Amino acid sequence: MIRGNVLSNSLRILGLNDTVTVDEIRKMYISKTTQLKFQSIFLLNDDLKREFVKYHEAYVISLREMASVQSGINPDFYPGDQVFTLLLNQGIYFLIKENLLKAGEKLEEAARIKSNNVITYIYLGIILMKRKSYYASERYLLKSVDLDPENEYGWLFLAANYLKANQLNKALHTLDKVRTMAPVDPDLISEINEINKLIIDEMSKDKKNSFIKKLFDK
Secondary structure (H helix, E strand, C coil), X not given: CCCCHHHHHHHHHCCCCCCCCHHHHHXXXXXXXXXXXXXXXXXXXXXXXXXXXXXXXXXXXXXXXXXXXXXXXXXXXCCHHHHHHHHHHHHHHHHHCCCHHHHHHHHHHXXXXXXXCXXXXXXXXXXXXXXXXXXXXXXXXXXXXXXXXXXXXXXXXXXXXXXXXXXXXXXXXXXHHHHHCCCXXXXXXXXXXXXXXXXXXXXXXXXHHHHHHHHHHX
């Protein structure tokens, strides 16, 4: 029997009882975190972020309490798809927790295992945007939309990156691409409207300052 209230509580979060093995814990954790609702860029939804964090921390605590935590993920111990998912999940978790360095490391490792995973590149683009590395972010986000031109989130964050880099015309043009996809996710629609407002505000600011700028340019 597995011992301890901490462990029991963590297993209960994962929907497990106290007689499970480490392998069963890992499989349930992966099942929980690969649900459809986590297969898009769910960072736009605070409830989903909290749910993901809850599953991830329950998994980590369960392994720790069973004295089975590894210092890293050893590919010899898991099937290839599981290694990718575990690294991706670690990267997302660290991103949510604002540990951008660790998030980037884990997602880079995940990208080396699956070089065609669109979601990984979007998350890497988000990390670099948050670190103000706009050119590097653009490369990852362009890679994501090249792999999947119909992915609304890739275009959305590419538009946000152009906005952050003050490339306003590019930002507006890219945001138009998202609109043509007729998104239905209310969180996504809200973000589109917010980015659009910020772009228009910045463009208006440039127009207001243009006369003064001309005076100083002469």
